[in-house]
Amino acid sequence: MEQEIKYINIKDLVLWTENPRDPIDKDASDQDIVNRAFKDSLKKWTLEKLIEEMGEHYDFSELPTVVYHGDKPVVYDGNRRIILGKIKHGLVSAPFEIKGELPYFPEEIPCNVCSQEIALKNIYRKHSDTGSWLPLERDIFLHKFMGQEKSTFLILEEETGIISANPHLNQRFVKEEIFKESILNSLGYTIKDGRLYSLHNEKEDYAIFSDISRKIKDKDITTRKMRGKVIEALDPSTQQLIDKNKANKPRPCNFSFKKTNKEKEIKQTKRTPKKELEIFGGKLYLRFGEVSDIYRDITDLYQFYIKNKKALSQSFPSIIRMSLRLLCEAAAKECGLGLDGFLKTYFDDAKKRLDQDTKTTLANQNVTNDSLIQLLHTGAHNYRSSSNLEQTIAMSIIIGAILEITHGKER
DSSP states (O other): OOEEEEEEEGGGOEEOTTOTTSOOOTTOOHHHHHHHHHHOTTSOOOHHHHHHHHTTBOOTTSOOEEEEETTEEEEEEOHHHHHHHHHHTTSSOOSSOOSSOOOBOOSEEEEEEEOHHHHHHHHHHHHTTSSSSOHHHHHHHHHHHHOOOOOHHHHHHHHHOHHHHOGGGOSHHHHHHTSSHHHHHHHTEEEETTEEEESSOHHHHHHHHHHHHHHHHTTSSOSSSSTTOHHHHSOHHHHHHHHHTTTSOOEEOOOOHHHHHHHHHHHOOOOOOOOOOOGGGSOOOBOSSHHHHHHHHHHHHHHHHHHHGGGSOTTHHHHHHHHHHHHHHHHHHHTTOOHHHHHHHHHHHHHHTSOHHHHHHHHHTTOOTTTHHHHHHHHTTOHHHHTOHHHHHHHHHHHHHHHHHHSBOOO
């Protein structure tokens, strides 16, 4: 028997665990495969798109290819359609709600039942050059099922895990023009007896391959840009590293992207999120009036700056500092004092309200009883010095403490 059309009940059909699209553990159940297909992290299954393409009913002209493993009919080709049929008949469940209406599926469908050899040849003919397989899947299939030697691309993946760790590398251009043997040789790598050898240590291997991956992802190396000039496209430090190690003796490459990434996850703690400095040291509760209005306007201006700083000039903080002078002048007027007298009268008492860390911040930014008035004057005339945001925030903190004494609202 080479090929024959045979009607098989959907409940008896078994999904193929070694599907080149997305192989899974050989002991996985149909439900395991369905869950993986719907998760579709690499966008290889696209089941919802298939639902739209199939229309209202299952098309008998598109026969699944089936190979019997003992008494089990295993679906070698057509797994996506069979998944939808199994869901339709309640044989497996979708892990989340499906968009669109599933096509009509009869319980028994015609299948192309054949030997494994015929099935594999048919699958390769249908998928190898249609774009449904990426280069790595194609190379795995050729080696595992068609008896071909491992490609350089496949050896590199098996030795380092770089392709699966960086899916943007799984493209024909990368396979044929970057991760080919001659380019690897120029980078300090050789392949012998199916193994990858390196002139570099593990840390250096990671740096080199990470740089290549980054350059491809950022499109610094493309079919139109830096084509054939891989080394020239790399960072100067990477180029120096490759040149420095040219005289080294090749050693088996023990570096693994998966291993390195796992180690980084264990050893490295995430950076603490950067906390923006709070103007005035936090919220002030001031009496109703002009001073309170100006204070609220300044806090809004500061929030606008924080949200849009990338689009604003480096001089923008000077506007905030100038507004602090306006605030102090309004407060001094209401207290019947000049600006200088107002600040000097209340500075020391206000400073006593601050904790030691805040006092240290003021000292580090040279905000003192004697300097504050001069810093406010400077802000009105010298854009460059008044753009020092940290110093402006320190000034706002002591000004806020003064205003709580002179204009604070009872709470």
